[in-house]
Amino acid sequence: MGAVTASIMFHFVSPSYAFEDGITLILLLAATCFVIGLHLMNAPPTANHGNRLSAVGMAVAVAATLALIAHDGTITTTGWLMLAVGGVLGSGIGLYLARSVEMTAMPQLVSLFNAVGGGAAALVAIADFVRLAGIAGAPTIAARISVTSVLDVVIGAVTLSGSIVAAGKLQGFIPSNPIVIPGGRFINLVLALALCAGTGYILSGANSDITLIGIAIAALVMGVIMVMPIGGADMPVVISLLNAFTGTAVAMAGFVINSLGLIIAGALVGASGSILTKLMADAMNRSILNIVAGGFGTGDTASVIGAGATGQVRSVGADDVAIQLAYAQKVIIVPGYGLAAAHAQHSVKELADLLEKRGVEVSYAIHPVAGRMPGHMNVLLAEAEVPYEELKTMEEINPEFPRADVALVIGANDVTNPAARRPGNAVSGMPILDVDKAKSIIVIKRSMGYGYAGIDNELYTDPKTGMFFADAQAGLRAIIAAVKTLVGVD
Amino acid sequence: MGAVTASIMFHFVSPSYAFEDGITLILLLAATCFVIGLHLMNAPPTANHGNRLSAVGMAVAVAATLALIAHDGTITTTGWLMLAVGGVLGSGIGLYLARSVEMTAMPQLVSLFNAVGGGAAALVAIADFVRLAGIAGAPTIAARISVTSVLDVVIGAVTLSGSIVAAGKLQGFIPSNPIVIPGGRFINLVLALALCAGTGYILSGANSDITLIGIAIAALVMGVIMVMPIGGADMPVVISLLNAFTGTAVAMAGFVINSLGLIIAGALVGASGSILTKLMADAMNRSILNIVAGGFGTGDTASVIGAGATGQVRSVGADDVAIQLAYAQKVIIVPGYGLAAAHAQHSVKELADLLEKRGVEVSYAIHPVAGRMPGHMNVLLAEAEVPYEELKTMEEINPEFPRADVALVIGANDVTNPAARRPGNAVSGMPILDVDKAKSIIVIKRSMGYGYAGIDNELYTDPKTGMFFADAQAGLRAIIAAVKTLVGVD
Amino acid sequence: MDTSLITDVTIFVLSLLVGFEVISKVPQTLHTPLMSAANSIHGVVIVGAFLIASTAHNTVGYVLAFIAAVFAGMNVVGGYAVTDRMLQMFQRRPAPAAKEATEQGGNS
Amino acid sequence: MDTSLITDVTIFVLSLLVGFEVISKVPQTLHTPLMSAANSIHGVVIVGAFLIASTAHNTVGYVLAFIAAVFAGMNVVGGYAVTDRMLQMFQRRPAPAAKEATEQGGNS
Ligand SMILES: NC(=O)c1ccc[n+]([C@@H]2O[C@H](COP(=O)([O-])OP(=O)(O)OC[C@H]3O[C@@H](n4cnc5c(N)ncnc54)[C@H](OP(=O)(O)O)[C@@H]3O)[C@@H](O)[C@H]2O)c1
């Protein structure tokens, strides 16, 4: 326990225990709010309350911390200024981005927020370390502090750069296909060795803040090298994993500055984030290791099937589609990433309304990994006010396809690819929507282009299938117009 | 924190922190085993592993504690003797009872183990308090210790006596019907006041161990008064509640003797036990408050319906039953408490085998609260090696009753009572097995006696129903013999 | 080890949260075994009973420690044994001799 | 308040257990909002950023604290706001005007 005693001397807290104990209890209350909040978020009806409760807990934690700082009295006026201006500025940016971003860009925004969270966690350790190291004649920083500082900095920095790359891939300013960095493995090895050396040096008792910053830079590079070779399709899982990383980094920051609140909330996110990552990977039929190893959906995989499969394609026009839909009994709409990319969610709702007015039974087949993030289609269609009850899960809707007159596939590709039923290709084993069982099929997409897995889709060459080549938004508008003109809805 | 400093002086632990820290970590590991064990127990296939893992954790915790005590060196030889002889003796008794008890008596055994657990928790606080109070010239015992001591003693003592009464009601040496103690409310009030006074006296700084023992005695009486008015049918929920109590008492004991292991494991049981109690009460369609308020199934309730309903009863013999069963296509067996009471699980299995050999389709309808504890019928029939797949839950089996040629009700009563579908009686609102929808019904029971709710069952006067008045065991043996003789199975 | 009251309370609260969350949608079949399992876990009070014995230095102390040890021993060993016995019932048995009679038992 | 390493570790482990248990069978629809919610919770690092600001006494310290505060502020406020926006999608809307068109929409 000698280590602890040493660290006490250099710690920033005042000895006024009673007040502090009160603050700790309040932080514990806040953490309890986080837990109950997450619990409530396990089910749709209570999810909203859960998030609000969690936010209340956060507000309480921040207020308590401000009270503690004021009570402590060690803060300088400049310190207050940094804290206030920084906090307000950051909050403003966060709020603006959160409010203004398009629905389809949410995953990359979450990734960005995660990046800065990891960065903040790393900075906390760096700032504390720099401060401790700067105290003249200070004894060696206790192992307890230095070990957790290094962990915090490494995890936080990897998260910072890795999450930015992930966001970039989703946003498109970094190519989303797997980018294998030449010599990546070698660079990683060198960096890892450098990290170990630096850590050893710090643990040997050198209060070297430069070394810690060097470690941070090495970790930043590692984050980039880690995420670059992973394909964009796997990004949501990667973001979730990095989210769990940040939680862990925050917990480490809690060890560094001796804050139970940070330890609890950080560990909570570290663990729940890991479980969530596993659930997400399971839903995509992938293993986390497999994803992090990277390379899914490379050009290689595409060429395996991409060769000869292209058979006869039947191309159809808006009028054909309109008539087919208007005289159907039962239409199942299969939305995919293309719907999101074209922002066509409102149009699809309008078309569905039109059809329902004519007495057509319309439902939506939601594949768990359609789009680019789990729940993507739900979020999107909910935005367009599609009734929750019309959204059917894969398990619910698959038995209904044989009874559907038309399956209307809008910008979906991989999730409908019958190749998934065969082994040996990039989508093998993924559960798919049984679109090919419908009586007839219409596919709206711009070209014969590939989906995320980068392989051909035999559905498109099925004799029952009509391809309507158009941007999802433009195509739907054309169909709506055609339905109105030709069939003459009141 | 002054309180803590004071308590440190009188604490039994040595200042050798490193060793102790190691022990604390081992206890934390043990607690983690408990958590993972409980987690695994949420599903049947892993439940067994869960319990074993938990047991391993416990063994580790005990070993670590023995190591700590040996390392501390403050224990006397007599102390070792008490510890060893007491531990071995208790373990032996526990093991013997656990091995030898009949399946149907398990709930009362769990209640007994719970009672002694609560007793042990109370004794820990009492012993520690007596010891501290006995140190000559000792300062006032810290509020932190005395508050938790009182809580531990009160909760532990209530559990001790309450659980024994609960066990007694299930075992039958205390009448299982609700016993309203004359003036119970008044006695409770007096006891509560006495408790408060005693607590106040102790908190005022009097190191009075006599007062603490007085509090224990008052709590013991309260436990009896609390459980006596509750009907035997509600006992499983009460046992589960008292189980959660013991957990809390153990956590309090952890505060008293400053053992993180006890705090963690105790709180774990306190919380998970509460959730479990709620789940159990929900399954019985009762609220916990309602149960603790008591009086369910009193004579009053019985007389409401018990009056005129008794219509014509058709009595049948073993041969009738045998022929009906042997020539049926589909038989649904409805086991109830009487099957357990008569230990007839093996006979029912034998009869089912006999029928299945003849090609009759046999399944078992398991009502969630059939018998005297949740899962009672499953445990019982599993003991007789009835295949798990033949046990159908209420939801699964209810739609099948109309297709059943014979519903064979063995010692079940309340769970088949159609009166539950009407309001205004003791079983109103309880979901029931739709036995009355079967093509014909046979009921094996000894008399027209009531079930736990103490009311008439209209099923018995249904024209489709044949009553075979016999002890379940004897009746089944007679039917088996009759099937063999009359129908002549090879 | 003496921990501060505040950390003890923190640990208590966190353990409560773990307890609340660990029990999710248990099938009713498992209610009794689960109750029994929780019952065995609070048998950890045996640790307390042992520590009490380690500080006892007079007759009253010895007697109390002895009774506590007996009680806790019953709780913990009996608890695990009885739970185990209940759970044995859920095990898939590897087709014992007694199974022969149910050969045509359909889905067994 | 300075707590001992051992209690910190205990609290860390217990919080991990809570985290593991609190996420149970979430419907896939909620995966993204839940990820976003967890993301907001680690925004609690803002507490750390503030404490760092409270001990900063030179330029380097101020700059680091400032950046940390900006980052953490973005994380926490943006995180909750974006999660809230996602979850708004799941709310039953009280039949707005736009609903008129779906009158015969069956089960809506
Ligand atoms: N949801 C998740 O959590 C998640 C996460 C990571 C990866 N993934 C992966 O993403 C894939 C999702 O499958 P998916 O069927 O939804 O999508 P997809 O297989 O990626 O196919 C999307 C299709 O939409 C078309 N498209 C693009 N922009 C369009 C526009 N503006 N208008 C019309 N069409 C457009 C594209 O074809 P054209 O270029 O010919 O138009 C493309 O073939 C799966 O492989 C899944 O594993 C999902």
Ligand SMILES: NC(=O)c1ccc[n+]([C@@H]2O[C@H](COP(=O)([O-])OP(=O)(O)OC[C@H]3O[C@@H](n4cnc5c(N)ncnc54)[C@H](OP(=O)(O)O)[C@@H]3O)[C@@H](O)[C@H]2O)c1
């Ligand atoms: N499972 C639980 O968790 C639980 C817990 C608490 C309360 N309860 C309550 O217990 C009741 C359970 O319903 P149930 O239908 O299983 O049982 P029940 O309603 O209590 O009826 C049992 C019947 O079995 C007959 N019986 C007793 N000994 C017998 C023997 N040796 N041979 C043949 N028959 C015998 C009795 O009639 P005779 O005397 O005429 O033979 C009695 O009517 C419900 O009211 C439930 O709410 C259940």
